[in-house]
Amino acid sequence: MSSNKKYWKSVEELKENSSIVETLKQNEFVNEIPTDEFLANKATLESSSTTRRDFLKYVGFSTAAASLAACEGPVVKSIPYVVQPDRIIPGVANYYATTIADGFDFASVLVKTREGRPIKIENNTLAKTLGTANARVNASVLGLYDSKRVKGPKKAGAPISWSQFDAEVSKKLSNIASSGKTIVLFTQTYASPSTTKLIADFKSKYGNVHHIQYDAVSQSAALDAYQAMYGERAMANYDLSKASTIVSIGADFLGDWQGGGFDAGYAKGRVPHHGKMSRHIQFESNLSLAGANADKRVPLTPSQQKIALAKLYSYIVGGSVSGDLPKPIAEVVRKTASELKRAGSKGVVLTGIQDVNAQTVVLKINEALSSKAFDKATPILTRQGNDKAVSRLVSEMKSGRIGGVIMSGVNPAYTLPNASEFTEALKKIDLSVCFSMKADETALASEYLGAAPHALESWGDVELTKDHFGLIQPTIRPLFDTRQFQEALLKWSGNPASINDYIKAVWNENILNGSSFNKALHDGVFVRKAILDEENKTVAAINEEEDIQGLTNASGNAARALASSGANAKGMELTLYTKIGMGDGQQANNPWLQEFPDPITRTSWDNYLLVSKADAERLKLINENEATGALNGSYAKITANGKTLKVPVIIQPGQAKGTVALALGYGRKAGVKDELKTGVNAYTLYHNFNTVQSVSIAKDAGMHEFACVQLQNTLMGRGDILKETTLEVFNTKDKEHWNAVPKVSLNHQETPVTSPDVDLWDEFDRSIGHHFNLSIDLNACTGCGACVIACHAENNVPVVGKEEIRRSRDMHWLRIDRYYSSEDTFEQDDAKKDGFSGLSGDNGSLGGFGELEDPAHNPQVAFQPVMCQHCNHAPCETVCPVAATAHGRQGQNHMAYNRCVGTRYCANNCPYKVRRFNWFLYNGNDEFDYHMNDDLGRMVINPDVTVRSRGVMEKCSMCIQKTQKTILDAKRDGRVIKDGEFQTACSSACGNGAMAFGDVNDKHSKVAKLLKEDRMYHLLESVGTKPNVQYHVKVRNTKA
């Protein structure tokens, strides 16, 4: 059928006799194709001997040749040592004990090295204090192989030799010393006895030397308060395993509060034992790890927290304080006080409010409770920074009184709120030296850049807590032409000794007291026995008694001051916090940490403003999901003290109304790969080193793209996924009530799913040999994520980048799901879901499930680590068309990468969604510019685990390389394997005891006992997959 429609091609056609229309009708191309350019030159064409046919022949030949050549195996060269070191056996790992002490993280660790390369950080079980590595410490090994590291000393950006560096710097130092100006050593907290002595030596050589210690995230208030009370500049130490009632006011003690390391003790008390577990009450503004684990969490603005703390003080110690709290909160504070009083010496109060009064008040409350958890014998020494000294430094630099600044371990040009002022002042100073691993913000502003070694290439020592020492030893010869700060000090003080000899001398003289240095070096830790322990104690006790009267008055004043400072807050209150993944930002160029999803927001590659739902609605800030599911958020403009930042917003359940929070440590600009320059620098708002700032917030244009790995935030009333109960029910009712095995109907008979009668598969006899089980105690898991990074390091898990995460292509073998309750508690969620009747209507499931997707304002939170469950009846195995995934007798679900053809059926059939597909070749691919695309970064790869290629599935292997090694070692020694020898990367990284791994066929093993516990359940048991990962019901110590 022909059509009479006329299609208009342009307006021009309306005009009759338009010449253009005519012209265009004839010419297909508007502009003449310039064929002349390449065809006109006849001479060239004729002289060329390559015809079209020849060309095709060449193409064909080279293709054939290339494909034939590809069949030929490459020639691999093997280069043995010329002189093989005694200790190195290729293929066998060596472990060295050392300490990570970067000024923010302090931990005693073991470093696993293969063929001389450090490849993994593990916990040092000999350490009595700070012996567990958190996510950042676990990831720090990758920092050693950072391609952004400075490879040699520099002057004004140009490389120079160390000898020239020394000559110029010492000359300038002598000049400054003779001119009478001050030399400032501006360093991180080293807490190092040898460095302290070194600095004293340096002072005696150059005279007017001033040492300023600087913590990027200040703990000055806590230090000042402790110093005022106990005369020692330290932070109070708490052993939370000894507390039955823990009250925290704004202290994220499971995160980075006071340097961290409290979670192991906390977790110990959280596992119900003889019907008892500790109770944890948290008052805070933004949802922290500690708050997420609390039995009762009260969202309060920072100023309200001050009043609450003051009231708590008045209830427990006495005296009266002014200040008003909303009635329900005042009631909670009163009840908390009475709970604390009842707990007596088993109660403890912690606070993270950076205010001397608040810190003093807390110390006094703990004194009044005579809290057993308050460990006065071993205060924490890993923060020494002094805010006042740091603030004075900039003004003194400007005044010209300072002749030279030598910096090490600090990055003030990034971390100071008045960084630009500092940078300007620094440029005018005669001598500015910065020891740094990277050409970071401060290094770029300094004249001399001393290339510093990584912690794993350095010598050192550290007094972690009083009398508890750690030694730092190199685990690899320095990769580059670097020198540590201490070595430079030695040199400039004219001491020819080497740094390790110096440390050894200091230790033999002051610390070891006759013990062996080699033993201390082997252990990595040393505890000094105070000889006059007993005497000291009695003296201290007497002093305390004398002081107590005075202090009560003083601290009573402190409480009143605290309350009144809390009363006069106005505007929105911003809390600056640190994320467990990024800390103070010195590891910003670490792709593992950038990709590590924050335990609370489950968002990686960013920092963001956390806003409560109510405030978000008021300010019209939104979060929404794209068609792909990826999370987007509005931008907000925050203004404080005349500074403005544009930050993306995440609406955070549990955020106290009227408060917002922003993580420090992001927004690095220098010494960081482009892909990793993420987030905004919140330090610019860190005015007066106060983590709480009053700000004004307004919506800004545009939407930000987040990389969030968990898009479903609530459990939707499916309490069988993450089972939990209350302590009361746990103690009084039997298992059937709170941890029932799901039942299915078989011939109208209710049959438990564990029964073989309802199983699709035949049971395999697993009683012979080893049968591995991994147990996860949801009560002890704090969600800290150390296991995630440990798994990353052990199993060569690739980093995929922000864009890929947005497409849900994250590769983490182990994820920690975080769930919010939609009602006030998960229990109410379950009840609500069970109460649905019909599809629509008031009680209908359509609307009801919609509501259940929404987290509550102050939800209950629960964490659940999920990795491959190694099902005995695995759904993935039955659907693989090429049998690439198969079951082993030892209970592990094997994955043969070389056999996989990438159908992804297994991932689709996995009920736990733990299988990961390699969409790209991440190794050696410059599109993924993280660490696997350069030889340096690849040095961290574990040689025992295959690096997967494109197009194959991968997943948790239950660290089969580790279990196989344990078995082989035992076979070689001809012995039976003891319980505890079997470990996975995650279970050995878990310092909280939440993860246990072992052989359930060994009846005496820990996991075999855990398997029989009442709290044990399997994830999605109703599916009948019979997993080899056990979970243990979370018990909450809630009270009405």
Place this chain on the structure above:
Amino acid sequence: MKKSYQILEVNLTNNMKQVIHRKLGSNILRIGLIFLLAFSTSLTAQDGDAAKGKSLFNANCASCHKLNKKMTGPALANVETRLSEAQGLDREWLYKWIKNSAGMIKSGDAYANKIYKEYNGTAMTAFPQLSNGDIDNILAYTAEVKVPPTGGDGGGGLVSQTPSAADNGSTNKLILGALALLFALLAAALVLVNKTLRRFAEEKGVAIAKEAGETGRKSLWQAFVQNQFLILVTAIFLLLASGYFVYGYFMQVGVNQGYEPVQPIHYSHRIHAGDNGIDCKYCHSSARVSKHSGIPSLNVCMNCHKSIYEVAESTATEEYSKEFYDGEIKKLYDAVGWDDANQKYTGVTKPVKWVRIHNLPDFAYFNHSQHVSVAGIECQTCHGPVEEMEIMYQHAPLTMGWCINCHRETNVKVKDNAYYTKIHEQLSKKYGVDQLTAAQMGGLECGKCHY
């Protein structure tokens, strides 16, 4: 100690025979070492017996001294003359020095201290058991030796290449050639016979039936072409055959059995493991405890090659001359930075880039210690007759099928291994066998080798 005594004994008994013939002819000397040592002074003349001296030298001195070459200690050719001429020291000094060098150094003897310092404070072992007579014999031996010809530098490479190695191959070719000739002759004979027969027929007027044209009979070829069934069968046969060869071709891609690359140093396993019987695990020590067998580091080579700077004449073969082998040892010295003339390490090293022969793919995990230490498998089981290999090559195909076969057939060595006690008891009951194979123990599971 015992061993050295035995050697001494042998040497001395040898000497004794000569002594008997030449000097005393007494039977009393036949009772062995200690006796001989006790009485030896009476047996020797001042000038000494060079033959006896040689065996004494080899037994006692040769580990540190060579006659014409500086080693741990100085070269000893004509040592007595050299000392008396250059230092004015007599034989008495030598007696004292040999019997107790440390004492001499302590006593402050000038030349003793000089020597001590010259050799980096390496003290000479004291030989109190040597009598003056023995020493005389040794000195006689050292005096007897001629100054050596200035040695060739040994860089000479292949000197003679005889066809002997190819012997086997050539006989085969010969046989094949003969067969081919035979067939050619036969064919020619057939043609001739045919021709002759035709001629006869023509002459006798017998009409030869024309094959195709006249009688309507088709030629064999045409019949074949027209028979569809035959064509089908042939096509299937050809397809199968080509499929077989294509499959065969693809299956050998990446299988490097027989791979025998040229190495930067011609290291002969035949000499080391075969002729000298050095245990494999002496050099490949990490095979006992590690997944890698390890290529020995050069310091392991130098454990022996510090004193073995040349091969014996008898080591040379027709294919590889002594000079060639000595040249290879020089390459080692060059790589490890050993200055053989001054017996010192120069500190300049050039690590050897060996060509790796056994290449397992990255996704296959293999652990030597499991097989070597736990299972007690001989290295030769997988690596072939290494002790006969002049040039190392890959003996086994190293394919998965090859691994699996062995796991199916090999019994697990469970004896005296407490690890296996329980699992062996349970599994052997389950399978009803006495001996479990590696496969029954779980050695066929994917995840045991692929992770």
